[in-house]
Amino acid sequence: MLRQQRMRLPLIKPLRQRHLDSEPRETAELRQLDKAHLWHPFTQMRDWCAPDHDPLVIVAGEGPWLHDSEGHRYLDGNSSIWTNIHGHRHPRLDAALAEQASRLAHCSALGFTNGPAILLAEKLVSWIPERRLPRVFFSDNGSTAVECACKMAIQYRQLQGEPGRTSFLSFEGGYHGDTAGAASLGGIGTFHDRFRGTGFEVRVLSEIGQLDTMGREAISGITAVVIEPLIQGAAGMRRWPPGMLRQLGDWCREHDVLLIFDEVMTGFGRTGTRFAGEQEGVVPDFLCLAKGLTGGYMPLAATLTTERVFEAFLGGPDRTFYYGHSYCGNPLGCSVALANLEVFEEELTLESLGPKIERFHESLDAYFGSHDSVLEVRRIGLIAGIEIGPFPAEARMGARVCLAARRHGLLTRPILDTLVLMPPLCSTGDQIESMVAALAAGLEDCRLR
Numbered sequence: 001m002l003r004q005q006r007m008r009l010p011l012i013k014p015l016r017q018r019h020l021d022s023e024p025r026e027t028a029e030l031r032q033l034d035k036a037h038l039w040h041p042f043t044q045m046r047d048w049c050a051p052d053h054d055p056l057v058i059v060a061g062e063g064p065w066l067h068d069s070e071g072h073r074y075l076d077g078n079s080s081i082w083t084n085i086h087g088h089r090h091p092r093l094d095a096a097l098a099e100q101a102s103r104l105a106h107c108s109a110l111g112f113t114n115g116p117a118i119l120l121a122e123k124l125v126s127w128i129p130e131r132r133l134p135r136v137f138f139s140d141n142g143s144t145a146v147e148c149a150c151k152m153a154i155q156y157r158q159l160q161g162e163p164g165r166t167s168f169l170s171f172e173g174g175y176h177g178d179t180a181g182a183a184s185l186g187g188i189g190t191f192h193d194r195f196r197g198t199g200f201e202v203r204v205l206s207e208i209g210q211l212d213t214m215g216r217e218a219i220s221g222i223t224a225v226v227i228e229p230l231i232q233g234a235a236g237m238r239r240w241p242p243g244m245l246r247q248l249g250d251w252c253r254e255h256d257v258l259l260i261f262d263e264v265m266t267g268f269g270r271t272g273t274r275f276a277g278e279q280e281g282v283v284p285d286f287l288c289l290a291k292g293l294t295g296g297y298m299p300l301a302a303t304l305t306t307e308r309v310f311e312a313f314l315g316g317p318d319r320t321f322y323y324g325h326s327y328c329g330n331p332l333g334c335s336v337a338l339a340n341l342e343v344f345e346e347e348l349t350l351e352s353l354g355p356k357i358e359r360f361h362e363s364l365d366a367y368f369g370s371h372d373s374v375l376e377v378r379r380i381g382l383i384a385g386i387e388i389g390p391f392p393a394e395a396r397m398g399a400r401v402c403l404a405a406r407r408h409g410l411l412t413r414p415i416l417d418t419l420v421l422m423p424p425l426c427s428t429g430d431q432i433e434s435m436v437a438a439l440a441a442g443l444e445d446c447r448l449r
């Protein structure tokens, strides 16, 4: 076996070298192999595999830039699907990863512990007002962070002698991930209707006012409510009315319903503060983090909770939280996440965000504020959703505009006819304005055709 593997090495090596070259011939070969074997997420593969579709092969990154295999450079306008924070190839993050890789890539968190996981947990806790969420459970992605919170909530009720409290409240337009449990909380028809009834027991609310119409009986079956605080991402960047989070927090406290904040998108400065919940002074019972946790480097997630929840699980084997994943507390992920948080402090990332956000919002106003083809510009911090229209859905204008924007040096991805911009926090004011300008130019190209 070993011999065979060794013999294969020389074959692999030239292929890798060719991959690093950026000659069109190799790109064509990679594209062909992609179409032969890869199944891409959220993608109609018939269109993807069509002969006239030439997917970009991304080969390198630097700061807010991505480079393709044909020598083009683009601004990463959606932070590589909402994950990147300090830019690609940040020297501190690269070094943390390389240093940890030179010691140990992975060991199990079942029965052992490791320094990076411990230090990261401590650092995360210090980021929460008054350290009110002192317990950290690591997993792999946003979906598992939410899944984990839900299972903790259900078991917590059992341990408290309330086994009937098994159902959840969530909101229309909500997105909490794609594993069965997390998806069952979702409120986006296209993604979620198909799998209704396969996960948790959930009531999807259309607005917060519905809480007041719920009787004692109904409330007594609810364990927790889950929400994306301040802004719903996958729904097309939809903001909640100001004060709503406070209201929800008060309602939860009054009715002893647990509160789960899904800050998978909003966490780590994206809305202008460390976490979105801070802006209305609400600390939830569970805080779910992923995407930006490692600065966009590695798949890692964390579910933070209170001492009260944690303590309920202490006792005999019957009180154990039987949940976990093979890569829980992965040292590579944790060390790069720790570096990510340290860079926030060393580079005063949040402190320097104000002028960038201002420039972003000014640019959005300038390019899209009174535009014939723009219905609404929704934004907070370094997140924007520009809803264009009215266009017939089959025109797929959102997708066409984003494709056209590539020619102006921007990569991003729409949600139907909402153009999304989410610059990495490291972007300069000029780069941020260039992103907005490129998107506007893309829209212009499509309108002219």
Ligand SMILES: *Cc1c(COP(=O)(O)O)cnc(C)c1O
Binding pocket: 141, 142, 143, 144, 146, 175, 176, 177, 178, 228, 233, 234, 262, 263, 264, 265, 266, 290, 291
């Ligand atoms: C992306 C996202 C998730 C799911 O995270 P994955 O890492 O893709 O599983 C959950 N909630 C929100 C708000 C998200 O934006």
